[in-house]
Amino acid sequence: MPVEFVDLKAQLRAVRVPVNDRIQKVIDHGQFIMGPEVAEMEQRLAAFTGAKHCISVASGTEALLIALMALGIGRGDEVITTPFTFVATAETIALLGATPVFVDVEPDTCNIDSEKIEAAITSRTKAIMPVSLYGATADMDEINVLGAKHGVPVIEDAAQSFGAEYRSRKSCNVSSIGCTSFFPSKPLGCYGDGGAIFVSDDMLAETMREIRTHGQESRYYHTRIGVGGRMDTLQCAVILAKLDIFDWEIAERIRIGRAYRDMIAAIPGIRAPVVRNDRTCVWAQFTVQTDKRDAVIASLREVGVPTAIHYPIPLHKQPAYRSLCRVVGGVGVSESVSQRVLSLPMHPYLDEATMRTIVHALEKATKLL
Numbered sequence: 001m002p003v004e005f006v007d008l009k010a011q012l013r014a015v016r017v018p019v020n021d022r023i024q025k026v027i028d029h030g031q032f033i034m035g036p037e038v039a040e041m042e043q044r045l046a047a048f049t050g051a052k053h054c055i056s057v058a059s060g061t062e063a064l065l066i067a068l069m070a071l072g073i074g075r076g077d078e079v080i081t082t083p084f085t086f087v088a089t090a091e092t093i094a095l096l097g098a099t100p101v102f103v104d105v106e107p108d109t110c111n112i113d114s115e116k117i118e119a120a121i122t123s124r125t126k127a128i129m130p131v132s133l134y135g136a137t138a139d140m141d142e143i144n145v146l147g148a149k150h151g152v153p154v155i156e157d158a159a160q161s162f163g164a165e166y167r168s169r170k171s172c173n174v175s176s177i178g179c180t181s182f183f184p185s186k187p188l189g190c191y192g193d194g195g196a197i198f199v200s201d202d203m204l205a206e207t208m209r210e211i212r213t214h215g216q217e218s219r220y221y222h223t224r225i226g227v228g229g230r231m232d233t234l235q236c237a238v239i240l241a242k243l244d245i246f247d248w249e250i251a252e253r254i255r256i257g258r259a260y261r262d263m264i265a266a267i268p269g270i271r272a273p274v275v276r277n278d279r280t281c282v283w284a285q286f287t288v289q290t291d292k293r294d295a296v297i298a299s300l301r302e303v304g305v306p307t308a309i310h311y312p313i314p315l316h317k318q319p320a321y322r323s324l325c326r327v328v329g330g331v332g333v334s335e336s337v338s339q340r341v342l343s344l345p346m347h348p349y350l351d352e353a354t355m356r357t358i359v360h361a362l363e364k365a366t367k368l369l
């Protein structure tokens with residue numbers, strides 16, 4: 001049996017009946033756009049996070065874009081974030097004509113270094129966008145204090161951290177706005193594209209709902225520029241079916257992550273991922289660091305263990321972003337971790353035997369070096 005990087009087939013065995021039932025219901029009622037499952041999912045997810053509003057959208061990227069649009073961010077504005085992330089984080093900022101301002105990450109968690117943010121704040125700063133990379137939040141309270149001090153909202157790019165907790169609060173409800181993704185392999189995934197925005201401000205929520213549907217205030221009456229950014233009813237139905245086992249899956253992710261880390265901690269040359277004590281990680285990626293990445297990848301591949309690199313090139317070095325971003329205070333940590341990170345298979349259905357195979361292959365790889 002080949003080792004799966006994210007085993008969606010194993011998950012399907014646990015949810016097949018409710019998923020089929022939910023999908024069949026949508027096909028029968030026929031309300032494929034903004035059907036009843038959309039509102040039902042939004043209510044359940046808002047309750048899950050504790051945020052007042054959940055606005056479902058077409059993808060995680062769309063969530064970020066609509067959040068920035070609702071804040072009126074555009075040409076001449078700056079948004080502070082990290083270069084060590086998936087491209088969508090900076091892409092949405094740049095799409096609106098604003099400038100992504102990159103500050104460096106912490107070498108162990110790979111999340112934005114909260115102590116380096118204030119030096120990047122200018123009169124043009126319109127938002128701070130920390131990314132909850134790999135499934136755990138950044139130092140949100142420190143970042144929120146900075147946001148409040150300078151009067152700028154904090155948007156959490158929580159595409160990888162839905163279900164994680166920070167000081168007993170749920171990711172997506174730890175700052176002004178939280179944006180997540182339901183891409184199939186994310187911690188809570190649908191069977192296509194999907195995403196959601198979480199916010200407790202009523203005005204912002206209303207603005208986001210309008211932007212989601214072409215800036216329309218009422219039918220065919222458009223008060224602002226919007227997008228076609230709705231999430232399909234069918235995808236919301238899939239999320240609803242999966243939500244019933246989500247708490248269990250999160251607990252499994254945390255249990256497996258702990259066991260994995262304990263096993264890896266003893267391997268010389270491999271640095272296990274770090275999670276701060278005041279938060280949990282839902283392990284969207286289980287990412288180790290090693291100086292001998294190529295050799296480790298090759299030896300894992302030999303025994304059928306897939307790996308991935310999140311991410312090999314920091315965004316300030318990407319051809320499309322080099323000239324339109326601003327870097328503050330140096331981003332040497334982002335550059336060095338991009339050479340060292342390696343993601344291993346991780347999902348709630350990872351069994352003990354497979355984990356041992358992976359850890360054994362890692363041990364062997366490091367001994368061969």
Ligand SMILES: *Cc1c(COP(=O)(O)O)cnc(C)c1O
Nearest residue numbers: 059060061086088089159181183
């Ligand atoms: C996946 C991801 C996104 C984009 O989500 P999509 O649903 O794929 O559009 C944005 N930011 C980060 C950090 C992600 O991992």
